[in-house]
Ligand code: ATP
């Protein structure tokens with residue numbers, strides 16, 4: 001049998017009729033049932049021969065496109081010493097997601113979650129002057145992260161394969177160019193992988209001007225929610241959405257703040273009803289309040305990595321919005337954040353649960369950050385720091401002065417797009433890639449400088465770029481599957497053609513083998529189902545395994561024809577035996 005033909009009778013493969021019990025997403029169900037991967041522990045998987053083929057093809061595409069932009073491949077160990085990560089602060093900052101371990105002498109090691117430090121040190125060791133720059137390096141390697149919720153199969157592994165690359169430039173313009181090249185390469189990679197992606201901005205304005213974008217594969221099962229503005233094309237991670245602040249208002253024409261008894265108002269709704277029942281009026285007549293006129297003060301505590309103590313933080317948002325914990329987390333990162341528990345309230349008796357207001361927080365020295373909509377001159381209904389009492393017309397900039405703003409309120413469909421181009425709609429995706437202008441942070445921490453052409457040392461500026469390689473395999477399966485199984489795009493399919501010998505007639509087996517050899521000779525890889533199984537089992541497996549084209553050699557052979565099926569469209573046609581090799585080899589790519 002020719003190279004390029006794999007007989008299923010000898011293939012190390014067992015397909016499953018049932019979904020694995022723990023499989024929540026379609027990629028996990030199908031990749032397990034079709035015998036591509038097996039679970040070893042939560043978030044930890046083994047790859048079987050069919051899975052290895054897809055993984056290999058995905059890696060080949062990534063290598064091809066990285067090489068095309070002049071990136072050079074290197075390889076680092078996954079087992080790493082503590083020191084470089086200590087120097088950048090990430091030994092502690094990375095938190096519980098970092099796998100830390102000790103060697104027999106008691107020295108600290110970690111399993112690399114990402115390799116900025118090592119790349120920086122490698123470049124530091126091998127370069128000295130501006131002549132050595134720019135340089136871009138990459139690797140395809142296992143990463144380790146003790147993810148909190150390793151559900152979703154290989155979409156979110158605790159051990160997974162990532163392509164990570166890093167660019168090193170001496171100038172900001174150089175970094176911009178390196179970043180742009182990666183962006184283009186990523187667009188080509190995802191197109192070749194057959195993935196439909198959306199580029200979203202990933203960095204909030206608060207973190208400075210450095211650029212960061214994510215490539216999200218559109219998928220209803222995606223863990224990432226993003227928003228986009230159909231009118232302007234703006235798209236961003238929910239964490240990165242900035243809230244346009246309305247203009248400041250005049251303080252002078254605002255009525256004075258008045259405290260009212262507000263018994264039995266445990267919710268914003270009951271509070272609004274109560275205030276509307278007070279019969280307040282101004283020169284325009286009766287005043288009506290809505291939830292958006294109330295100021296909700298959510299108490300949280302934050303803790304910097306490595307610190308023991310938690311610090312109180314008050315977060316003020318308009319009462320018609322919830323605090324979005326993911327946005328809050330992103331805003332306070334790298335600090336951790338948690339809601340206050342009963343014990344915290346007990347330890348801080350000035351906090352009158354349900355009636356917390358900005359004035360009480362200021363009096364007690366609690367840091368207070370507000371939503372950007374809460375600008376100077378806006379008047380609010382909010383807690384009066386006494387049980388059963390609220391204050392009306394507490395004016396920002398007059399009666400209280402927040403310590404700053406924070407992006408923590410939920411983003412809603414219909415909100416104005418930050419670019420002023422329209423309104424936002426929500427969508428879901430899977431993060432496939434991330435490109436990020438790191439700047440000089442790592443180079444500074446690890447002392448990576450180069451002698452410039454002017455003879456002065458300059459600190460190198462870096463970009464960091466990741467693609468989830470194992471995640472790509474699962475994401476392709478998410479986007480390309482139906483109720484019968486996987487539907488691989490041609491460039492990543494384990495085999496280009498799946499040949500099924502339908503009956504027991506030896507003539508069928510012989511013709512099928514001949515077709516397989518012919519297609520393989522044309523440079524395509526072929527899977528030949530020569531098993532002694534029923535046609536029904538073979539057809540079901542062919543659909544489950546998902547090769548782009550199936551050739552069935554069956555009863556039609558008596559009339560000199562075989563059946564060619566396109567997996568994606570389901571379209572079938574009869575082709576004369578003598579034409580099938582030529583037709584298929586002409587229509588498909590060489591592997
Ligand atoms: P996520 O938000 O999904 O956790 P991340 O922001 O932590 O991703 P990066 O650190 O930027 O991801 O890693 C680069 C790429 O590696 C991601 O874009 C993603 O494709 C992939 N990746 C990250 N975490 C995992 C994981 N646990 N399993 C598989 N792939 C992952």
Ligand code: MG
Pocket residue numbers: none
């Ligand atoms: Mg992550």
